Amino acid sequence: MLNEDTVTRVKLAIYGMIADTGAIPNSMELAWATGLAETSVREAFSRLHVKRLLVPEPGDSSRIRMAPPFSGIPTAFPVDATGKRYYANCIWDAYGIAAALHTDAIIPARDGYSGEALTLEVKGERPIPQPYVAHFAVPAARWWDDIIHT
Amino acid sequence: MLLFRSEESVDRWCETHNVPRRPLIDLQQLWQLAVHWYANRLTPESRRPAADEMVSIFASIGLTGPFWDPKSDQWKADG
Numbered sequence: 622m623l624n625e626d627t628v629t630r631v632k633l634a635i636y637g638m639i640a641d642t643g644a645i646p647n648s649m650e651l652a653w654a655t656g657l658a659e660t661s662v663r664e665a666f667s668r669l670h671v672k673r674l675l676v677p678e679p680g681d682s683s684r685i686r687m688a689p690p691f692s693g694i695p696t697a698f699p700v701d702a703t704g705k706r707y708y709a710n711c712i713w714d715a716y717g718i719a720a721a722l723h724t725d726a727i728i729p730a731r732d733g734y735s736g737e738a739l740t741l742e743v744k745g746e747r748p749i750p751q752p753y754v755a756h757f758a759v760p761a762a763r764w765w766d767d768i769i770h771t
Numbered sequence: 772m773l774l775f776r777s778e779e780s781v782d783r784w785c786e787t788h789n790v791p792r793r794p795l796i797d798l799q800q801l802w803q804l805a806v807h808w809y810a811n812r813l814t815p816e817s818r819r820p821a822a823d824e825m826v827s828i829f830a831s832i833g834l835t836g837p838f839w840d841p842k843s844d845q846w847k848a849d850g
Binding site (some may be wrong): 723761 | 784847
């Protein structure tokens with residue numbers, strides 16, 4: 622069983638590589654980056670999933686679907702920051718990427734009903750005011766029942 | 772959760788998808804949630820807030836009641 626320091630090492634490698642590239646690494650890339658066996662990296666994925674810091678790709682334990690606030694696949698919530706494009710899991714996580722990276726960001730979002738373009742911006746670790754609203758369809762007690770849907 | 776231009780747009784979305792309207796939050800509240808959840812996510816000590824911490828965070832930005840309580844059992848039947 623991996624010790625906690627090793628799990629933390631994998632966590633930091635995941636987030637460091639995402640911040641540097643905009644892409645979520647897979648278990649092979651993380652094994653290479655950390656010097657750990659790929660089986661150990663996958664065990665770390667499971668441990669981080671229990672901590673709700675990671676969601677493995679359904680049906681493929683070598684890949685990460687979500688390392689909140691980052692998404693492992695392109696989504697309707699892109700975030701342009703530090704000269705790269707990141708993808709968030711939802712509009713909360715889109716702001717979360719700017720918060721995690723402590724950087725200015727442009728978020729080219731869309732109205733959930735009409736699809737109209739609604740641009741959000743973060744500057745100096747503050748959101749530029751807009752009269753928009755976010756709607757939470759799922760109560761907090763059920764967010765992790767199906768976190769990919771939430 | 773989704774972003775909308777206005778409350779009217781939320782209402783239309785709820786009608787179209789036949790789902791009840793739930794709480795709305797403004798962008799300042801959304802940003803504060805993002806900071807609470809993710810500002811230290813790239814650090815060794817980062818972790819997801821525990822349930823009781825979540826309740827305190829929500830309350831600090833004016834979000835109270837069972838909808839914002841991760842331990843609430845009120846939502847088991849209707850989601």
